[in-house]
Amino acid sequence: MKKSHFSILPGCITKGRRLFLVLALVCCSLHTAWSQQQRFSGTYNNVDVFHVLESVQGKTKFTYVYNADLLKGKKVTISAKNETVASFMSRLCKQLGLEVVWDGDCAIIRKKNTNAKKIVVVGHVTDEGTEPLPGVAITVMGKKGTAVTNSEGNYRIEVNEQDVLCFSFIGMKQKKVIVDRSNINIVMHENVAALNDVIVTGYQTIDRSKLTSAVTTLKMDDINNPGMNTIDQMLEGKVPGMIFTSNSGQLGAAPKLRIRGTSTIVGNREPLWVLDGIVLSDPVNVDPQTINDPDFVNLLGNAISGLNPNDIEQIDVLKDASATALYGAKAGNGVIVITTKKGKIGKPSVSYNGSFTYTQRPRYSDNDIYMMNAAERMDVSKELIERNMYYNNVTQWSGYEEALLNYYSGKIDYQTFKEQADYYSSINTDWLGLLMNDSFSHNHTISLSGGSPNIKYYASLGYNQQNGVIKKEKNDRYSAMLNLSANYRKFNAQFQLSANTTERNYTPSGINVMDYAYNMSRTMPAYNTDGSLFYYPRVNMYGLRYNYNILNEIANSGDTTDGNAVSLRAQMRYEILPCLNIDALLAYGIQNTTHEEYYTKDTYYIFNLRSDQSFRNDMCPVGGQLKREETRNTDYTARLQANFMKTLGTNGSHLITASAGIEAKSTEYKGFNITRRGYFTEFGGYFDQIPTDYNMYYAQFMSSKEGLGHRTRLLTNELAWYATAGYGYKDTYLLNVHIRGERSNLFGTRANEEFSPIWALSGRWNMKKDILKNTTWVDDASLRLSWGWQGNMLPGQTARMIIQASQLTSYDFNENYATIYKYPNPDLKWEKTASYNAGLDFVLLNNKIRGTVSYFYKHTTDAFLTKTVSEINGINQYVVNGGTLDNQGIEVSLSFTPINNATNVGGTSKRGFVWRIDPQIGEVINKVVNRAINNKTNTLHDVVTYNDYLNGSLEFAGKPIGTFYSYKFKGLDPQNGSPMFYGTEEENKTELMAKYANMTKEEVFEDVMEESGSREPYIQGSINNYFGWRNFGLSLNFTYSLGNKIRLMKIASGYATNIIYPQQNLRKEYVQRWRRPGDEAYTNIPGLVVDQNNITPWWQQYPATAYTFGGNIYEMYDNSNIRVVSGDYLKLQSLSFRYNFDDKLVRKFGLQSMYISLTGNNLFTICCKELKGQDPTQNGTTPSINLSTRPTYTLNINLTI
């Protein structure tokens, strides 16, 4: 075939035939055919012909097919000077007496077949595992004949000698053979490269070299950490631009992920999870406000909690608008696409992966527990009593205090008192040990994988048992997955069945075990000397005494969440034309979640409900209480998509791609919630009858919604269409457009009335193929740019009034009633985010440095804000388009391989030393750029309280989200050691009152407080190091986070109240407290409370109440600037040592491969030393103490048969 065949000028060939040729050539290989036009220079003197071909191939880019017999031993002398490959090759072949025929980039070198004989070729096609391959398409290059292998993998075709047979099969490398005999057996190889370097967006699979958007792709093999049980935990520091925050180390607590900052104030900020193209839903629907609250500990589980990480192949994090546009409005916070493992061609192989994890509990001796021991605590009691200090309302004397008071009042003599005091000081009860334990967890996955090119399968079964360090906390997960994929000629089908069941056990959060363990005085015994439980008195609101012991409470209560989920997915692809295929996808998933919380009659909770135990007031006269919440989540997705891809033009240098589809998605949550009293756990649990005499409050409870039980239902249907179109020129310039429109059934969403503006434009410039072609130190370089718009709407905002019907009949009116759900909001517009992305990918210095640098800028306008309006309207909050938010940042992801002796140690197969280091850095700077609603100060709300300033829940113009304020600590009062603050001085009270009276509340707050920083870090990243030698591998993974500020744990208020109860333990910092005048020079830890006036300071009294800027001085102390420290940390997230058993040894056992690894997670953290043991994940703003992230040690065994 000559060059002229590509010409579109009329020639000697008929029009129809020419068109056919063009199609056949271009469509069977979508690669462009311009490499034969590449020019090169070179001189070869009596060189082996193979060497010439290799050399030319190295200088240009083409492949060739030949018959080895023809070329063996032939030497040539030839030179070229800026000659095209095509011309050079034809000269070369002429010298050898052969001919060259081009098929795209492929040169076919063969005998001149001037009068070729007809020949019948038969043969057998197999895969690498010698399994026959049915359905392999066989074409004859440049001719009409085709054939297909039968079910035994055999074929028969009639061709001419020296014709080229082309064997192709989806998922396999295409193979071309020159016909020189009548029996040609073929072994086809899996196209591994095709699977390896692709981006999966859920709607498309994109070759990395054609990617125009910002996507971080992670291979599960690289991030899998056997000590972690869900994938979200494994993402920490791995995705530049994603901020990972975990606020509790409690078992099953889901971390918060923020991809490229926060671009909404009122709406949901969590990313979207997608599994094999299907958007996942959370098992239980939680409102965005709760999820967005930085102090909310999510133990409910999220969309991926049931997924076994061992079933995952790849994770693609879609970050910019062009990557997420196809997902629509819900993807505004980024998308995390999970691809599960598919079978690999070959004989069946069975793998077992087992991991055994040991988690260390907190100990008083640890750095991170900074609490008093018994002696230190008793010293506080002594000081309190000796200094005759103020005890607030103590009705619960016990322990040392009780003994001392008894002694003072003469009830016991000194000897008895001494004995008791010695006893209490010697107890040193190990509350942490009593309530927590070092836990052991294990995880097993067994999987089967294999297949032929026609059908591949992957099946797995996993069992995961996790035990929490807090006693009784346990999570069990059983998971199963089956993936089948079939290829046959024009079909490709995939089926997936996955199921999981989870069981989570906790102690009800109302008992708050963690908080109790921290704050319980170690002078209080847990057991009496005879081994029975030690009870101390607590009173209920009616003054009745209750004997309390936490172990008894824990034993008599429980909190269990059971979940079952099954999902089915089928995908079919049919090739209508070589350049056009249709893809249909159908998925159905169901999740049942049952949450039960119970308290038996022997708990303080029930005791409180019983109030004075009279017929009138007793709310739980018999037994305990069971609360049951059932949620059933059903999802289905149906999608139909057409894909088109074609090259056009001379040499096929124009590539056109297009996809369009429609999608219907439905998510339904159905629930039933009920609270029942009279519950007994015996005999598997039953309810006893409650006498009808309890006709007052109990009867009222029974007629309430929760007592009667109520059903909930939430149905979200969505119909969307989407399209993308792309154009590429010579693989060098690429341009893409994405667009999506959607409608939903959400009640009162304006999405029904207006088109949602979601679209994106993106492009790529492969510089290596253009200006950097001759720059030798650059192996590859490309630039990506994207720009997109995304819109967002809140449900329930309409131009018409929405009412909410009650599900109860009004008792007095004996009629159903309704309340106003939303007043009309006719002026509300879409919240819009424009996002820009620029990224540079490069590979330098012979693959030693690889990396990506990106810059992004997201600009949200008309962001929804809840604005306060005058309550004279009847409501005081209203959603307006008020905010403007900016997020920008730089992401750097690098991979260095300074030493790589993986393959070349003295010609042996043994691996030499390898060192790889991958630093990642992601910076996200987030700023509210709004013009303030309130002009005098910067806040974006109208009515604010000082708590909003302290806990960072306000948005301030020009400042990042999460900015919080603190009081300015002045020092300790020399008289009584109580803390003092600038701008609140008692002695200047009158002046201050006069000053503040003329200021707005916000001005007063900003005067009394100072800005402390933001709660959200702005730089996060990681440094991964890998060292390999022979069969050993060591990886060290550091993660770091910079830029946020945290409050130290409370020492004087809240859970750590300064109004000390006999049972209250204190932070060790309190040892350094102020005790006598003069101490204020050495310490800033306040003294014990001496004056009740401190509890109600002047700013809580009239007329200062108009601008009250704080609670009592101890609350202010905990919220002061000296209690704010930097939250920066560097953490050794994991240290892993792995040994791959030697192949020979492994084979002896009949195995294919085997390795063991030992991993330590969260081994140490370097952080601000003022934290005094507080973990950077813990924050003093939380209402109760959360467990810090715990160190874990895991042994992992993996073997494949």
Place this chain on the structure above:
Amino acid sequence: MKRISIYALLLTLLFSSCGNFLDEYSTDQRYCETADDLEALMIGEGFLGFKKGLPSSQETMSKSELESEANQSLYFPWIHVVDDDAEAFLVDYVSEDQGTPYYMLNKLANWHADPFSSIQNIQWKDKDWTKLYKHIGALNSIIYQAQEIKGKDNRNDKVALLKHVNGEAHFLRAFYYFYLANAYGLPYSTSSASTDFCVPLKVSEVIEDKHFTRATCEEVYQQIWNDLEVAESELEGYTPDMKLRVGIGAVKAFKSRVALYMERYQDAVDAANAFTNLNYKLVDLKKHDINNSFNNRNSSEIIFTTGTYNTYYIFINDSTMQWNGYDNRASCFKASSSLMDNYTASDLRLTSYFKKSTKNKAPIPNKYFPVEGDGNFTDIVSDIFSIRYAEVVLNKAEAQAMLNKTEEARSTLQQLRDTRVIDAKLSDIPTDNQQLIEFIRNERRMELCFEGHRWFDLRRYSVNSKYPLQESFSITHPAYTYDAVANMYYLTGYYRLESYKKDSAAWVIPIPNTTITFNEGTLTNLERQTRTIINKQ
């Protein structure tokens, strides 16, 4: 091409078969579109709720209880303690951080500068303001929606329902503005109503993001009057089955009250005269069984009631629960001696309207109490937001007297006294016009005590153009100090509220601070003086 058209056909089938896929769906939300929706909304948002239950201790008013915006919370609990009908009732000691009526309301009762704060100076937010405006906001929407819906459904029962709901909404809006105006605004004075400030007036359904200003008394009362006239025409001839709903009786009765406040006496008489055709009658106390409460929903006197019975939570018996210490203990309020001294021995109201506390025999208002064993308080009547027939009679008598129809006024009043006092004689009622007015005012005080009238009436009398209250008029409340050693309260002096002319700021309840701050200067309060204990009464 053929293939593609098959796919297209399949697609069309797929999506047309589920045509309601995108219909808006919600289990319990809907657009407000029918008269039934408005009716449901009226019950849910228009009326006040009922807090039910009897107190078992003195701690009936925690800060959170008072700050509750729930429908089933207390409304205007302070209204009973600011006038001269109530005074402190203190026995034994309750710690000061507890929410007893005395600790929470004493700053209000004694006209302090910062009235909404506890005895420990801890502020609590006045939510009555917010709650009433919330109801008004809902009523504004109902009135607007009723206009929109009108004529869309012509079934007779729906047309009637819409008329009734619309009438009720207008009535309730007037009713709530009346309470707001009298609590937070200046009293209506015929001479200066066009300039005296009242409360902000909002009658449109649109949410306005603006700073509100106070309307004048004239504007607010005019709005009330207009609303009542609409209600009158919509509810003409309609008397509902239950006392919780508004009928023509309630409109007429309330109109007579408003007319009296506006000194439109003839209108007051006219409105009261409408009752000749309505089936309400006075309860004859001579035949009343005091084991049943005087005020209840089955009473022939009650015309309309909404909201809860606050008295329980303010005037508490001194023995609520013996074993938990609440026996012979009180930290609340009782009826004042200045009120009790007015009743003669032959006045049956003494036993029907009051009870004696168990331990100290202090007079406790007792107009309503539930029937034995009725845990649901099925016949509960509000002690503030109620209208009963006796008031209509008194309104009429007062209006007639003001119109110098002395004889007519005397005979009107005699109708009432005849059912209240044994051997009531017409000759007991003075014939001098001014004395008659005094007599009627006193009769009104005795009859309508603890029903939310006295405080408003005193304000009204203060600015009355014909017989204003004397400038020397004052209210004194005894002030006590606790002595821990003796566990006794000692009378240490008195708080005094001077007449409206001298002490006007204390006669107006301040608008909540948050509202004042929010509106940035467009709303203001009168400055209240600090009040100290004086020695003599």
